[in-house]
Amino acid sequence: MGKDCERIYDCIIVGGGVIGAFAARELMRFRGRFLLLEAGNDVAVGTTKANSGIVHAGFDAAPNTKKAKYNVLGSRLMEKKCRELDVPYKRNGALVLAFGNDGDIRRLRARGMTNGVDTEILSGDAARTLEPLLSDKVTSALFAPSSAVVSPYELAIACCENYTANGGELKTNSRVKTVRRGARGFWYVETDGGVYLTRTVINAAGLYSDDVHNGACADGISITARRGQYMLLDKAAKPVERTVFQTPTALGKGVLVAPTCHGNTLIGPSAETVDDRADVSTTADVLGAVFERARLSVPTLSKRDIITQFSGLRAVCGEDFVLGESADGFFDAAGICSPGLASSPAIGEYLAEAVAAKLGLAENKSFEPRREGIFRFAEATDGERAAKIADDPRYGRIVCRCESVTEGEIAEAVRRGAVDLDGVKRRVRAGMGRCQAGFCTPNLIRIIARELGISPSFVTKSGGGSTVLGQVKYDGDR
Amino acid sequence: MIGAGPAGLAAAVAAYDGGATDIVILERDDCAGGILNQCIHNGFGLHTFGAELSGPEYAARFYGQTGARGIRCEFGTTVLSVGADRTVRAVSERGVAEYRAQAVVLACGCRERPRGAINIAGTRPAGVFSAGTAQRLVNIDGERIGSDVFILGSGDIGLIMARRMVFEGARVHGVAELMPYSSGLNRNIAQCLNDFDIPLMLSTTVVEIRGRDRISSVVVADVDGKLAPIPSTAREIKCDTLLLSVGLLPENELAKSCGVGLDKTTGGGAVDDAFMTDVDGVFMCGNCLHVHDLVDYVSAESAACGAAAARYVLGQKEKERSGAEIVTSGGVRYCVPQRIERGGGKLTLRMRVDGVYKKCRLAVFADGKELYSRARPVVTPGEMETIELDAARSAALRAADSIEIKLIRSEAAQ
Secondary structure (H helix, E strand, C coil): CCCHHHHHHEEEEEEHHHHHHHHHHHHCCCCCEEEEECCCCCCCCCHHHHCEEEEECCCCCCCCHHHHHHHHHHHHHHHHHHHHHHHHCCCCCCEEEEEEHHHHHHHHHHHHHCCCCCCEEHHHHHHHHHCCCCCCCCEEEEEEECCCCCEEHHHHHHHHHHHCCCCCEEEEECCEEEEEECCCEEEEEEEECCEEEEEEEECCCHHHHHHHHHHCCCCCCCCEEEEEEEEEEECCCCCCEEEEEEEEEECCCCCEEEEHHHHHHHEEEEEEEEECCCCEEECCHHHHHHHHHHHHHCCCCCCCHHHEEEEEEEEEEECCCCEEEEEEEEEEEECCCHHHHHHHHHHHHHHHHHHHHHHHHCECCCCCCCCCCCCCCHCCCHHHHHHHHHHHHHEEEEEECCCEEEEEHHHHHCCCCCCCCHHHHHHHCCCCCCCCCCCCCCHHHHHHHHHHHCCCCCCCCCCCCCCCCCCCCCCCCC | CCCHHHHHHHHHHHHCCCCCCCCEECCCCCCCHHHHHHCEEEEEECCCHHHHEEEEHHHHHHHHHEEEEEEEEEEEEEEECCCCCCEEEEECEEEEEECCCCCEEEECCEEEECCCCCCCCCCCEECEEEEEHHHHHCCCCCCCCEEEEEEEECHHHHHHHHHHHHCCEEEEEEEECCCCCCCCHHHHHHHHHHHCCEEECCEEEEEEECCCCCCCCCEEEEEEECEECCCCHHHEEECCCCEEEEEEEEEEEEHHCCCEEECCCCCCCCECCEECCCCCCCCCEHHHHHCCHHHHHHHHHHHHHHHHHHHHCCCCCCCCCCEEEEEEEEEEEEEEECCCCCCCCEEEEEEEEECCCEEEEEEEECEEEEEEEEEEEEECCCCCCECCCCHHHHHHHHHHHEEEEEEECCCCCC
16 A cells, blocks of 8 residues: 555546536545546536536436436436525526427427426417517427526536535646556546546546546447537527427427526527537538527527627437446446536436445535635625625726626636636626627736736636737747 | 716816816726727827827826816726616725716717627637727737737728737738728728738628637638628638727617617617707717717717706706607718707707718708708718708707708719
């Protein structure tokens, strides 16, 4: 034993998206040494940051699948987890629209009943009473009151903060190259920064979870990347309160008109298979087509309200989640596409309990489930604001005027792990407003540079070579 | 006054001189001057001072005037809301403060349209800036933001930044302009593009941004008569920086928060000739009322606004809300003010047209009768037109029940 024992973990979680983050956080209910390895320079930089944010009710998942089981469980757990983690949660309900033929929504209702999810069929008029801007052509709609929305990246970030506050170890910029069975039954997890020994592994590596799996397991899985392009509408455009779906197709849940928990509206997504697992570009023709499809639900949608576009990749592996112990001590959470976000609390609990049971881990009686988020100036009362400013005057300097985000919040975001503009943006919303960081970028650079103790020239948008300020080129380079 | 840019400063000076001396200017930046602080090129003040000053120098002259009058300015103060009762809530490092005013002048300026609002497809790398943000980084923060620049939009900001980036040692590969004409001042096209051999690509737009971490190229394409890109004309231009000068939008959040009725065309408030909105005691001037191209007009307009606010506060100007709404037609896109009061002095009307028109005239009709006409050899969307009416015509317009401003083209083909 000797020196080796200091480096042996009870569990290494590969991937700091919402699945890995929840697994890690739930593991803290048990006593053990845990390490979360994230390839990116921050957590929640993959699929977790670019999806619809919907906590699906669970009527859509095929019965008797893992998707159905964990969706329904996760949907029931999500509100409590969000309260503990101090992240936004809004149970706004959902409507699935039918245009003429209600066969599809009746099938969904029946499926929901099998899955244990309450839904109701409304007439088109009743649907329009709830949502006056719905198309006249809507003849009936499925209403699912338990559908909700969250901020997926804030959720993952909060899980990671809670995890590390409870003593978990987390390393970013740690891409896992291989996971293989080593001597004495341990798993060897190799990154550029070194090799870690662990008794168990949780594979939550998202788009790259097949690479991780295939090194560790005798069989092979294959991840297909499915891209979804979205448009985001200004907060001032509030076409609907509830999440509005069209009937699903083979490729996905169809085009949504989906309020976010911050008051914007998402239009999208598309569903295209892409070869390049890093291709998150948007394309004009697909965005245009998606917008026109969304107009079938809400004809008054206007392109003038669009403030930005983005795309996200979902990891697809067959029809269902790949979830379970695939090799002795190696647990997969792969192919967690929709309803992955909704399922995440339940998947996290399942993985943690499975690992704890496997290793016989004792309960961690000092686990603190609550995490306090960063003060939100925009949502505070004047009294709360005054108190916060008296304590720290930087909370009185508004930097992002579109979203009313103060310097105090931005500095705190860096203190809590943001290392670039996008990391600050995801934690405190600076740059997410209608001017899309046009106004606040100079100040963000200055504050991030100061808090990180680096020159402004090295501040990046999202790590790597994405420096915001130009690189100096010498004459010879021309 | 909300804003200590050129509009707020001029309005404050005029209000003070009009007798309303209990004034505070709330400014979110740490100093006065607004957008002028980053406009270090000259050309400001030709009409006002008969000189060609830089932006900061122009701002300093007005700030000096406020200083000479002892007008209070609170810096680092961001206004959170303005109520219809003219209660103003603002935050600063000192805490949250509430001000009660008899009159509030919104001089909040404008903001830039971002990439997202014009739907440029592609990746989302670093190196894409709106031109004003780039100007701020270069001129105030002293940063060099890139080496190989492409610019979309030939409005004045895009043109000025083309030259500015050349001065910073960058190569500027071109300026693409969606329309078949530039909306920038002719002197800027000459002095910023032609003088530096920077190609101006009219009827061209950026259809895609490429690059993973930092932008590596743009794809540009010609556009047709409906401004739609023609795919067969797409070509790639390598660059590490893209500047977007694609439109300015009045900063009207505070106006909305107190219920001010907005003009859908300008995006700013609908005001009468005293620059009062439909909310009693709330006035607007400068770029948040409608986007200007010459700061001299901002100052003139804002001075008139400040003087009117003072008259209102001192009770000399009764709030009437009679008088006609101005209808625009024939190519006149909008007019400020949007309506005329019955009582009052000489009128100044400011407007923009919606296209390039040659050999035309701008005519003002009162109750169907042509009251005034001015021939113009050419009018363009990029240059604001001003009509100043004498006392007699102003009186006639105030008395009218219907007012129309019409652009009338000559019989000859354009």
